[in-house]
Amino acid sequence: MMMEISAEYLAAGANRHPSVADWDEGGILAFGADRNIALWSPQNHDSRGALALLSGHTDTVNVVKFIPKSDGILLSGSVDKTIRIWRRDPSSEQYSCIQTLGDHESSLNCIAVATGSRIFASGSADATIKLWTLDDQNVTTLKQTIEVKPRFFPLALALSPLTDAPDSYVLAAAGTKDIIQLYVLDSQIRQDFKLQATLSGHEGWIRCLEFTKENDSPHSDILLSSASQDKYIRLWRIHQGKELPAAAANQDPSFGAFLPGKSLSNKAHRFKAQSLDFSATFEALLLGHEDWIYSTKWRAHDQKLQLLSASADNSLAIWESDSMTGVWVTVARLGEISAEKGSTTATGSTGGFWTGLWSPSGTTVTCLGRTGSWRLWNYDKDLQRWIQGVGISGHTQTVTGIAWSKKGDYLLSTSSDQTTRLHAKWKRGDQESWHEMTRPQIHGYDLNCIDSLGTSQFVSGADEKLLRVFDEPKAVANLLNKLCGIGGDHIENMPDAANMPVLGLSNKAIEAVEDDEEVQLGKSNDREAIDPASIVRKSTLSLDHPPLEDQLSRHTLWPETEKLYGHGYEISCLAASHDGSIIATACKASSIDHAVIRLFETRTWHEIKPPLKAHSLTVTRLRFSANDQYLLSVGRDRQWAVFKRDSTDGNNYEHLESNHKGHSRMILDAAWSPSDWPVFATSGRDKQVKIWAAERLTPNPDTFRLEATISEDHPVTAIDFLSLGTETQYFAVGTEAGTFKVYVLSPSDKFSVQPVPFAHKM
Template sequence: MTQLTAEYLTAGANRHPSAADWDTSGLLAFGADRNVALWQPQNTRSQGLLALLSGHTDTVNAVKFIPESSRILVSGSVDKTLRVWKEDPTSGLYTCIQTLSDHQSSVNCVAVSSRSSRIFASGAADATVKIWELDDQNVAALQQSISIVPRFFPLALALSPLAGAPESYVLAVAGTKDIIQIYVKDSEKSPDFKLQATLSGHEGWIRSLEFTQESFRPDSDLILSSASQDKYIRLWRIHQGKELPAAAASADPSLGAFMPGKSLSNRAHRFKAEGLDFSATFEALLLGHEDWIYSTKWKAVGNKLQLLSASADNSLAIWEPDSTTGVWVTVARMGEISAEKGSTTATGSTGGFWTGLWSPSGETVVCLGRTGSWRLWNHNMDEDRWVQGVGISGHTQAVTGIAWSKEGEYLLSTSSDQTTRLHAKWKREDLSSWHEMARPQIHGYDLNCIDSLGSSQFVSGADEKLMRVFNKPRAVASLLAKLCGFSDSHIESMPDAANMPVLGLSNKAIEAVDDDQEVVNGNNNDREAIDPASIVHKSTLNLDHPPLEDHLSRHTLWPETEKLYGHGYEISCLAASHDGSLIATACKASSIDHAVIRLFETQTWHEVKPPLTAHSLTVTRLRFSPDDRYLLSVGRDRQWAVFSRDEKDRNQYKLATSNPKGHTRMILDAAWAPTETRVFATAGRDKVVNVWGVEDGGGEVNFVLKTKIAAEHPVTAIDFATAPMADGKVYLATGTEVGRVRVYCINVKESFEAVELDSSFQSTYSFPTKAITQLAWRPTSKEGGDEVELAIASEDSSLRIFSIAPSS
């Protein structure tokens, strides 16, 4: 039995205020592309994602746990469906037990009652809110469909039992208008929710609603928080009784001074439920954020309420009423101070926080930023302050390319989210876990491909027709040495760090300054003034844990050393030779003129002329043979070509052989086997992997088809393990358009028979939901190693590393 272990799962969170929820068990679930990701933020091992739940066919917008249930999770998606997930108590895995397809458009929000309850509500872009109820078997049935009048799209819902009338419910609905609608279900009169009040006062779309009870007394008032794009939070009180609450009865006209041109309305909205009188009144206005407010979350601390708000001004605020005056004030603020926002929006400092969540204990808060990363703060009781801890991060768009460093120390990944990220294993005492350790490149174009040039240099290609070469700075080398145990002999000659100029795309090397050193600006006219955001102090670069999100985006950039020009269109693929002396590149092409392969030598960074010609359409993959003697290219023209190295001029390659009909559809990937006899594989849209080997007696460059491996779907990625096993057989991994990965064991010395490793690989729980973009085995020097590691990149924004221990 082959053992498959997930070493590392990472995916960026979807930017939606409703896309995450934190369960009382300590499990946090959030939407990541079309998957639901599960994470335990307070896990002492600091490991990343536990799992990615697949099932939705489009972006997940809303995630909610049903409280005090037997671990039920509800998710809503752009695919117009809701899915109900249930945890298996033995394995701890969540499986989808029901799909609800009643909405006619994208589901934007889900509300559950804060107390034990079997009903939940969903709001969608079809301008309806649907009420659902779970039976004893956790099967949801539609109870009511509410069409919103006047018509708007619900973006936020809140649901709660009415205090004093526990069989009746109140539902708040808000969205793309500046009003909040209050619906009430009176258990005595009707099983349906009916509109009872419309609360006005906000001046922008409303992004978040949440109910809480004012105290633990069962008859205490309900408080509703509403957060809006008008930069204000409003609190509303649902009070039981004929008399109005004190705040509404003694309306203070001076409150209107806070809102220019608009006074605060204190009108009481009255309704009945179970024969009792209720009123909904305005309670308080919370001022302090400078931009749109995306989410609010309540927490009861002792006998005091606290409210957590997340805003587009890059701050997370905790509010509570002042003990003497009762006025709501900010008691803590986390996030980024205006002066530190960085010199460029590319560093991820702008875009704000999309949602904030309390841990079940209230001792930890997390928030989700623009870059798809989670930031985390723990409350230090002794010092009464919030201390930032290690969160998780991930790409927010398709991961387009991955490359291990030549020794396999770390993994580089590039993505359509315009970032390059470095992942490595944090080792401490008896624990180890994978983390994003650096963000070498933050770009203005979608990145398409990457390859490593040794342990401290890489080259990447993007939609901008040129390649960029980056060198490791001392800050990152020291961090990797300290946390991961990698030594670097060239550390003294490296620049300290890098930054990105205000209007540029090229990272510049900079020197770190001592903490007490004063940075003197240029002349009186400020012509040479230094951007304060570009200054980095030495203490900032000295960390004893993986870098946090604001550190990643600002202090782990790599300086750019070269640009390689020559192509006329977007870069489609590149490859670095194993000895690091050459880079082969190709670009998107629809003619023979542009479908050329350009070679650049890495000593002087000049192009080796003339370019190599063989293809008539885009070259999709370039691969150097293990000894660099051959260069293999495949393309959309269904052709593969092998170029051989010139014995005298080591920088020159010339066409040795090609096969214009290598596949019946376009070829998408290719790989060389790690064997002395020449063997390579090609994979195509025709759902076949072809393995080619040298014909006996036909010379080293006469390749013939040795075997075919059939697949159920188009094969988008393949890779051979970097070393053969003890018996001389080799591993070949294949990835398809629907996200399936298979690993084959091939005897390349004799029969070329391909035997698939057992089907434990086909767990939908573990594999991507979109096309595999690239597979990469971790380099290993020793032959016959028992355990091998495979990195998997996918269009669903996920990156995975699996370790595979084969059966004997």
């Protein structure tokens, strides 16, 4: 039997790096997501999230670059010191890695490609720049290595044809110093790049360089934009001819007067290539950003050049040269108004925008923020302004726990990025797509585990030794009901919304205020002071689309209702019973005293004592059986333990059985079969999955025995069962290598286990 499995939803946050993304002329935006490359189609009207993940790198991806007009050649550079070359199959639209380059000795920071050529440059933390050529068979050859040590480490590169003659290029390089170096390849004289000019003027590290031709003329000047941590963008002109361009030749003496203490030197740097004379001169200084500038991108529009800049001040700016004066001015500013940035790192967007990109048509811009989410704006010709649309989001660190709501309406996820996120299906007409709908918890500790307590409540555990319980607020309930068709019951009994005090960790229930109502903010040093950005107006979440990133991070918090204490170390795992009456928890432990399982009942939130003892090291997973009669625990001490519910007191569980040699190495996960008879599976670092079943000879089984063993090629980190209401049961097995398999289990046929072949469909 062939099973078809399709990827319904891929959510991955982007890495924080100015070079981490690129937008191909075919409409695909590629970005680094941890050690993977995610592909997204921002202008696709079905609003799907990431389309695919390309895996291969063994460490964080820093830079992604398409080679223009190459029919889908994609370059990626990583902290793993390698460059990977990916090619798109025209028939299947799938990407595959065709070559891995390991010549660098440290992390890749930047890659530059030249339009209309098969040459590219790479810059690394090993303080070298390498030049490569890609032949017609897509085989890459290293042509030159440029040492920039000890001058700087390259953070930004730009590459452009210098003339219409073949093999004549200019390479701009900059990084951890305030200078830009221009290297020129003159094929008439030599076959390598030579340093021809050093451009000075910036006063901070330079994060981005970008070349463009000024117009379509064969003899057009080349403009270079440089974005720096000094909060300024500088434009430079490379001009062909012995005479200097007009701006440089007729410099106004008052040119630098508006910047106290700064001199805008316009020294002309002259060089030759292809027997032609060239000059590189300073063209313009762009002022307006209030913080570091991470990226700039050129775009030709209506015979005009536009420049898109992304800054740590949480804004994108679009710049144009005024047709009358030639002065570069901001024609649009997108992002956040200063007064709404927020006071805290948690609910504000502190960290700013890391990169901004134009769509191939120029009608859409996207930017990447600190939270790993993409924001998107579309240009409305009728209104003549940019309208924000629905982007995509995802965790930026390890996802440590997921849990479905009790009805399966939505999925909760929690992560080491200190957020809990709720994902649900946006339903509109005949279209459906998954999105992050709320961000219930934004925390100050890494979050480790989560479980649902019903349709509108969940509990999570973190590195802070306690557990927190959250209730759904009215604003979120209305949003989920309107967009997803979820819930809608008992909304009148819910709090309006929640916010987080500036200096606190607990989400407080608050009342939504009228749109025109003034709010007293209090003093900035007050622990209970209100973050002005977290005030929830009654119209805030009256949306006809999933919340945008600024709404997610500020207005979709869930109020915290309980804290559960008792553990002495970081919470390692938790599980809620299926009837929602019991929460079982454990913490990191290196002794029997701390490796206990604590139970809390959810009616009064009191701990049920004494705690359950069985393990000597950290408990890694807790699972209740489908009827809540059994509680299963597994741990780093290689053993599993089963506890049985007291028939007279439903809040008590008693130790039933342990197997001290369940696996030969630590056990990482466990799951109960949905069958009526007690059956469970365990998996571990010993690369095995084991099926255990209760003895059928007695009506009240007291012992579990091993019925089947499955061997895998990698440590098995996750398992779970699926019941289709038949005797046949499916279970999925996930490994440390990032792969998973599906097996079919037949308990009635001597627990036979067979792998299920399936077609993976995107």
